Amino acid sequence: MTSLLQPxxxxxxxxxxxxxxxxxxxxxxxxxxxTGCAEQSRTRWRxxxxxxxxxxxxxxxADATCLYAIGNQVVAKYDRRTGKRIASSKGKATHLxxxxxxxxxxxxxHSNYPQTPELSEIMVLDPDTMELxxxxxxxxxxxxLTWAVRHDGRWWCNFARYGDDNAGTxxxxxxxxxxxxxxxxxxxxxxxxxxxxxxxxxxxRDGHLLATDHDHRVVYQLRLPQQxxxxxxxxxxxxxxxxxxxxxxxxxxxxxxxxxxxxxxxMATNGSKP
Numbered sequence: 320m321t322s323l324l325q326p327x328x329x330x331x332x333x334x335x336x337x338x339x340x341x342x343x344x345x346x347x348x349x350x351x352x353x354t355g356c357a358e359q360s361r362t363r364w365r366x367x368x369x370x371x372x373x374x375x376x377x378x379x380x381a382d383a384t385c386l387y388a389i390g391n392q393v394v395a396k397y398d399r400r401t402g403k404r405i406a407s408s409k410g411k412a413t414h415l416x417x418x419x420x421x422x423x424x425x426x427x428x429h430s431n432y433p434q435t436p437e438l439s440e441i442m443v444l445d446p447d448t449m450e451l452x453x454x455x456x457x458x459x460x461x462x463x464l465t466w467a468v469r470h471d472g473r474w475w476c477n478f479a480r481y482g483d484d485n486a487g488t489x490x491x492x493x494x495x496x497x498x499x500x501x502x503x504x505x506x507x508x509x510x511x512x513x514x515x516x517x518x519x520x521x522x523x524r525d526g527h528l529l530a531t532d533h534d535h536r537v538v539y540q541l542r543l544p545q546q547x548x549x550x551x552x553x554x555x556x557x558x559x560x561x562x563x564x565x566x567x568x569x570x571x572x573x574x575x576x577x578x579x580x581x582x583x584x585x586m587a588t589n590g591s592k593p
Contacts, residue, residue: 364538364558364587367571370402372584375577378520378564379584380418380425382446386575386584387425389418389564394427394444394451397584399570408444410451415442417466417520417564426454428476428564430463439464439478455497462488466564470523473500477530479517486510488517490528490550505530506552509539520564520576527553531576534562538574559585 372379372388374395380387385405388395392415394408416428425444430437436459443454455474457464462478469475473492480487488510492501505518509530516533523529528541528550538556560576568575573588 362540362554362556362589364556364560364574364589366559366585367573367588368586369578370397370399370584370586371582372397372404372577373582374407375582375584376563376579377415377577378417378566379575379577380420380564380566381568381570381575381586382420382423383569385446387418387444387446388577388584389415389427391415394418394425394449396446396449406449408449408451410442412442412451414463416464418444418566419466419468419522420566420569421469426467426469427451428464428467430465432463437461437463441467441476465517465519466521468522475521475523477518477521479519481517482515485513485515485517490521503543503548503550505541505550508552509541512537512555519562520566522565522567522574524567529556529565529574531558531560531565532562534579536561538565556589559587 370386374388374390374393376390378389386397386399392412396405398405412429414430414432418425418427427442429442430439438458439460440456441454442451444451460478462480465477465479467476473494475492477490488505490503491499493499513532518530518532520531521528530539536558538558540553540556541550542553544551561578563577563579565574565576568586571586571588576585578585
């Protein structure tokens with residue numbers, strides 16, 4: 320999610336925190352045979368391909384034939400074979416965030432960030448007509464919606480907070496009637512690593528939640544706690560994305576994200592099956 324800070328602006332303290340967290344993750348991976356925690360094995364996302372897209376400032380998404388670059392106010396559709404832009408979305412948007420494909424349509428988190436009160440909604444894009452319309456409005460829900468995905472029969476929505484209040488960022492799960500069923504916050508290690516920013520992308524994969532922040536080249540692998548309301552950090556995975564929104568790639572079985580400074584859609588794999 321775009322911040323008032325400049326892209327890539329990282330404080331020395333944040334760099335130190337990230338170095339310590341990655342070192343800790345390597346240590347946990349080395350301990351896996353002893354503890355029996357197979358999920359703590361080391362994972363590294365590597366770039367497999369890329370596509371120039373000036374709209375790639377918030378997120379990327381993919382289907383079998385096309386890649387989608389998500390900007391603040393527009394979604395651009397690119398032919399993944401030729402790299403040519405096919406079309407751009409039609410419909411008013413203020414601050415689009417990540418996108419998620421479900422049943423052939425692209426669902427995009429949307430907010431009025433940085434305005435207050437914070438208003439959030441899910442917008443849906445028809446990839447055939449490229450019409451962008453409102454799917455679900457949350458009004459003021461306690462944060463700015465940065466990603467929304469469908470998983471295990473529920474909608475999972477992340478409401479971001481920033482600055483001194485970013486520890487209040489929360490993940491909410493809704494049923495089909497949009498009744499909130501559960502809510503979780505993020506572990507201290509993740510909050511500290513983000514400095515004053517928040518989480519910008521998230522997707523479920525192999526029973527775990529993969530999340531990205533504002534500008535670090537990492538993916539946070541998390542899981543739901545057996546008790547309590549704080550998500551558990553499994554490991555921090557190096558990645559070629561510069562934060563922002565990510566999505567599944569049905570062609571490679573990996574992920575798609577962006578390099579905002581280079582205005583590129585980035586495809587990445589880790590050698591494992593989806």
